[in-house]
Amino acid sequence: MFSSVTALFKPPLCAASLQEEAEAIGWYEQRLSVESDREAKAVMEEAQEEEFKHFAMALEFLSRRKPKWRAVLQAVLFKSGDIVEHGEMGEEAEKKA
Known part of the structure; x- marks a missing residue:
């Protein structure tokens, strides 16, 4: 501890x-x-x-x-629709961060 x-x-x-x-x-x-x-x-x-x-x-x-984490989280979390699609968008956002 x-x-x-x-x-x-x-x-x-x-x-x-x-x-x-x-x-x-x-x-x-x-x-x-x-x-x-x-x-x-x-x-x-x-x-x-x-x-x-x-x-x-x-x-x-x-x-x-961690800007890359934030980019992925913003693309995926609290969004309606297809989670997998949002995950793919998160990967793209991570590359740009």
Whole structure:
């Protein structure tokens, strides 16, 4: 564990945090799929929502520092229509960034 908060917000460490948050989201998803207790499920859903927030913040932090990432994300995320087509447009945007 790092003692310096500022050390956590360097791009390489933040990329590791992004991966850890994604893994945590997946772990909660697995647990939620087999949990039958409503109250336990509610607690886990709340915890998973926190992981989504952490993932989003780390992704935004990195996208602000990595123009190619940002170009791809802007081409793909929050768009209606064909996801694969948007991904292809993201590849083109990355080349131009």
